[in-house]
Amino acid sequence: MRVCVIGAGAIGGLFAAHLAKVADVFVLTRRQEHAQALNARGLRVSGRHDFTARVTATPDPGELPDFDVAIIATKATGLEQAAQSLNGRFADATIATVQNGLGAEEVVRRHGEWHLISAVTFMSGTKHSDTHVEYILDTPTWLGPYGDTPYERVQELAQLLIESGLEAEALPDLRPAQWSKLIFNATVNGVAALTGLPHDAHFAAENVESDLGHLVHALVDEGKLVAAAASVELRDDPWEMNVLATKRGSAHYPSMLEDVEARRPTEVDLINGAIVREAERHAVDAPLQTAVYRLVAAREASYS
Amino acid sequence: MRVCIVGCGAVGSLFAANLAQLEDVEVWAYDLFGEHVEAINRAGLRLSGAGDVLGRLQATSDPASLPACDFGIVATKAMHTAAAVEATAAAFTGGCVATVQNGLGNEEAIARFAERVIRGTTFPAGKLVEPGHVQWDVKGDTTLGPFEPRPAPFAEVERLADACTRAGMPATAVRDARGPQWRKVIFNAATNPVGALTRLTHGRVCDDPGLRRLVSGLVDEGKAVAAAQGISLDADPEELIDHAAKPEVAYDHKASMLQDVEAHRPTEIDYLNGGIVGFGREHGVPTPLNRAIWSLVKGLEQSW
Numbered sequence: 001m002r003v004c005v006i007g008a009g010a011i012g013g014l015f016a017a018h019l020a021k022v023a024d025v026f027v028l029t030r031r032q033e034h035a036q037a038l039n040a041r042g043l044r045v046s047g048r049h050d051f052t053a054r055v056t057a058t059p060d061p062g063e064l065p066d067f068d069v070a071i072i073a074t075k076a077t078g079l080e081q082a083a084q085s086l087n088g089r090f091a092d093a094t095i096a097t098v099q100n101g102l103g104a105e106e107v108v109r110r111h112g113e114w115h116l117i118s119a120v121t122f123m124s125g126t127k128h129s130d131t132h133v134e135y136i137l138d139t140p141t142w143l144g145p146y147g148d149t150p151y152e153r154v155q156e157l158a159q160l161l162i163e164s165g166l167e168a169e170a171l172p173d174l175r176p177a178q179w180s181k182l183i184f185n186a187t188v189n190g191v192a193a194l195t196g197l198p199h200d201a202h203f204a205a206e207n208v209e210s211d212l213g214h215l216v217h218a219l220v221d222e223g224k225l226v227a228a229a230a231s232v233e234l235r236d237d238p239w240e241m242n243v244l245a246t247k248r249g250s251a252h253y254p255s256m257l258e259d260v261e262a263r264r265p266t267e268v269d270l271i272n273g274a275i276v277r278e279a280e281r282h283a284v285d286a287p288l289q290t291a292v293y294r295l296v297a298a299r300e301a302s303y304s
Numbered sequence: 305m306r307v308c309i310v311g312c313g314a315v316g317s318l319f320a321a322n323l324a325q326l327e328d329v330e331v332w333a334y335d336l337f338g339e340h341v342e343a344i345n346r347a348g349l350r351l352s353g354a355g356d357v358l359g360r361l362q363a364t365s366d367p368a369s370l371p372a373c374d375f376g377i378v379a380t381k382a383m384h385t386a387a388a389v390e391a392t393a394a395a396f397t398g399g400c401v402a403t404v405q406n407g408l409g410n411e412e413a414i415a416r417f418a419e420r421v422i423r424g425t426t427f428p429a430g431k432l433v434e435p436g437h438v439q440w441d442v443k444g445d446t447t448l449g450p451f452e453p454r455p456a457p458f459a460e461v462e463r464l465a466d467a468c469t470r471a472g473m474p475a476t477a478v479r480d481a482r483g484p485q486w487r488k489v490i491f492n493a494a495t496n497p498v499g500a501l502t503r504l505t506h507g508r509v510c511d512d513p514g515l516r517r518l519v520s521g522l523v524d525e526g527k528a529v530a531a532a533q534g535i536s537l538d539a540d541p542e543e544l545i546d547h548a549a550k551p552e553v554a555y556d557h558k559a560s561m562l563q564d565v566e567a568h569r570p571t572e573i574d575y576l577n578g579g580i581v582g583f584g585r586e587h588g589v590p591t592p593l594n595r596a597i598w599s600l601v602k603g604l605e606q607s608w
Contacts, residue, residue, distance in 0.1 A: 191600070194501050194600050194603075194604070196603075197606060202603060209578075209595070210574070210598050210599050211599065212599050212602070212603045214595070215599040215600065218596070287593060290514075290518075291518050291596055292596075294514040294517075295498070295518070298498075298502040298504060298509070299502045299503060301504070301512065302502055302503040302504050
């Protein structure tokens with residue numbers, strides 16, 4: 001089995017290192033130095049697991065051999081370029097997208113007729129260096145078929161992930177899980193980016209009238225209305241996901257917060273924008289989600 | 305007549321130094337900033353910029369040293385109103401107390417400690433350059449009127465307005481001063497926090513069509529709350545917002561709330577959007593966008 005992981009951030013790194021235990025893993029990086037470092041030193045995982053994996057890395061898509069499975073683990077903002085780099089090649093491969101938000105599969109589909117798998121991942125990690133990722137949360141990755149992808153391909157990839165030591169589950173229909181995470185991310189990441197707060201107890205506080213928990217709750221409720229209008233039955237209640245996450249020991253810094261603090265482009269268009277577009281498509285009012293979307297997008301515009 | 309300025313920051317100093325020019329007015333100032341008080345007593349209170357004025361007055365941080373006054377003019381930041389008026393209330397047992405502060409709820413806070421209260425809204429602005437010296441940035445009008453639940457006699461309102469006008473701070477006494485107050489509050493609540501959350505200047509907020517629609521949504525809620533109380537605004541906040549966005553007016557202006565956020569100072573959000581939400585609740589008018597913005601800025605304050 002040969003697996004290609006595209007994008008070697010925290011999530012891509014965790015997939016690549018674990019899968020290297022059960023498959024030949026190739027990693028496509030953005031930077032030449034990153035590939036060189038991985039080839040020279042391997043990829044170390046610490047935290048939940050502790051090992052160093054051997055992977056083959058390159059910044060040049062032309063050097064990728066035929067693979068059975070690819071996992072595209074770039075940020076949403078790097079997705080188009082990643083799909084472009086595979087354009088028209090490896091026709092029989094299975095490709096999984098693990099981007100936040102909605103719409104990653106459509107972007108990849110424009111570049112080839114691969115069997116696509118939709119995935120959402122709840123695992124989290126911190127990239128300490130080009131060759132070291134800390135595995136922080138071992139919450140699962142859920143996978144489902146996109147379009148007419150045979151379900152067996154989904155089950156095979158889920159099985160491979162489990163054998164590699166990661167938590168994974170195949171689902172015949174991913175949309176309930178995907179939408180649960182979408183609503184959760186749009187709400188929590190957007191509010192974190194605007195307030196500067198990590199995902200902590202403020203997000204669940206509903207005591208005085210101005211408490212942030214009221215807003216989080218109202219944003220989740222709007223998201224649920226949009227999901228219902230799109231005929232999606234949520235797998236998990238995003239409000240409960242929020243409350244649960246704030247009870248963990250250390251507060252998580254959502255990537256959108258890290259992005260605005262570093263004045264980088266955020267994933268707001270794929271995450272918050274997706275909810276707003278779905279609301280429009282199904283003629284549902286989502287004034288608060290729309291407000292958060294516009295505020296974060298404008299915050300990004302303030303960099304220049 | 306004898307007037308005491310309660311809170312002699314930028315706006316308080318504009319009233320204090322100008323009123324001190326009048327032969328028939330004796331001016332006192334109460335402020336907790338010791339160096340400012342000392343500088344005023346030593347060398348007078350100097351204004352420069354829109355007008356060059358040197359006012360001779362008596363300043364103190366000790367409320368017990370205040371003589372009985374005909375008028376108080378409260379000009380603290382809104383979060384300090386109750387404490388400042390409680391401390392100085394003995395000086396006003398026979399007089400009237402006016403507010404020239406931002407936001408909603410100041411009159412109610414003053415009325416807990418004073419018998420005769422004057423509702424007020426003022427547009428001049430400045431900033432404290434150094435102790436004893438305030439830069440006068442913008443001239444503007446002041447509107448004064450009896451605070452309905454604990455009204456000052458209208459003749460007294462006129463007497464104070466007349467003194468301010470003669471001193472070079474044009475003021476009008478009106479029977480219902482709520483219109484100008486709500487016009488200013490709605491303008492500020494719809495624009496200041498949006499600038500603070502996105503870090504954009506007033507003009508750039510208005511250039512972004514999506515963001516401008518959010519501003520209009522906030523204005524509409526404020527107008528509905530004003531209408532439910534029978535308040536007629538003296539001008540349309542929408543027109544004022546567009547006017548201020550012109551390059552020659554205030555395109556590059558950073559809202560004071562944005563300046564507060566950049567300096568990690570508490571903002572006046574509770575008295576702007578929080579005030580609109582509170583009055584909306586009282587009068588059965590829903591204000592979801594103002595409430596969302598209120599929570600986001602409170603969250604931002606909590607992140608410091």
